[in-house]
Amino acid sequence: MAMERGDLTHVEWARLKLHLPKSGQRGGRWVSHRKVINGILYRLRTGVPWRDLPARLGPWKTVYERHRRWSADGMWDRIFAAVLADADTEGRIDWSMVSVDSTPCRAHQHAAGARKTAPRVPRKDARPGCIVPTRDSVAPGAA
Template identity: 50%
Template sequence: MRRHELTDAEWELLAPWIPSAGRGRPRAEDRRVINGMVYKIRTGASWRDLPERYGPWKTVYTRFRRYAIDGVFTRALQQIQAQADAAGDIDWLVQIDSTIVRAHQHSAATGRKGGSTGDEPDDHALGRSRGGLTTKIHLACDGRGRPLAILLTPGQRHDGICARPLLERSRVPRTGLGRPRCRPDHVIADKAYSSRGFRAYLRKRGIGHTIPEKDDQKHHRRNRGRRGGRPTGFDREIYRRRNTVERCFNQIKGFRGIATRYEKTATSYEAAVTLASILLWARSI
């Protein structure tokens, strides 16, 4: 095993969810091709600069693009989560947050005249901020700092708008009968998620939450007197665990191909983030 390649334990965890080859001539070895993908997102190298030991770069790229469109890595992550949940290994004290990623100039070279294709958004999850083109990664992780759900948006998108769709993406299938688990025991978030609408959504679903209230919201509530309602509950001891999601982002951005976005499409970049998330799960199992 070389640097930036899958260990035997990581490959054993991922291999069952890689589609098998169909009819026709034998294809390149799966493990070698996946190692090429992992090398790419760990180092941030160009597809054309992949070492020869991974075979033709176009083979690795074509397979990666096919898996991204088919959602192979997303299904693999869900199945790994399902196995962990069946073993009682998921801490459902969920933290949500976001991080901004600078987009390289090569990622902005996608033509936009044709609009979206399939699940690809029209804007390719690219937004223009003060620093230039950016993408925002919204993340929900469990109490042990492992990703449960990922959502990509343009960099200028507000966190509060994406809170609800992010939680709705947290769907852990059951290994046996039953519907997927999609309701955390508790949600921790920072002040960016403090809104009446989001708190009402969490209460409606029966989800406890620890979200600090903004100062202007406190003043507005006090000025309204009795009509302002009761103060929101806030547990400082629980809120201290919010650093778990920050550590999760720190590990994900250890992949150079994630810390800077080089992929032109949101579909490919989300697949890269999902593959990195699978490797984070593999380290903890």
């Protein structure tokens, strides 16, 4: 299999394949995990629809189904945790560079909260389009 730009390298694949489920045959020809992961990475990188995946990455439906199944059962989280633990054990992570961003995010002025007083409601006997204040909506001492 010829490696294309963006595909997993041999070193990346060697680290990753240890944590993947065992391949098996379910009736038809089994598409390798490496080819499927390359298809998932291609889609994430380019943003193309599943049906537009290049044929070299296998049937689009196979790539989609395996990605969906692994997402639903938490496989991606387990793979990430395992690869991170391996990298930490081998000393390939510099934890001194980890930080938490505490930049404040301002909310839009309309997200400030709900109205504190009840809205003015027109009386039933008022002219259309005319808002007549009710007894409850007039501020005390204003009348």
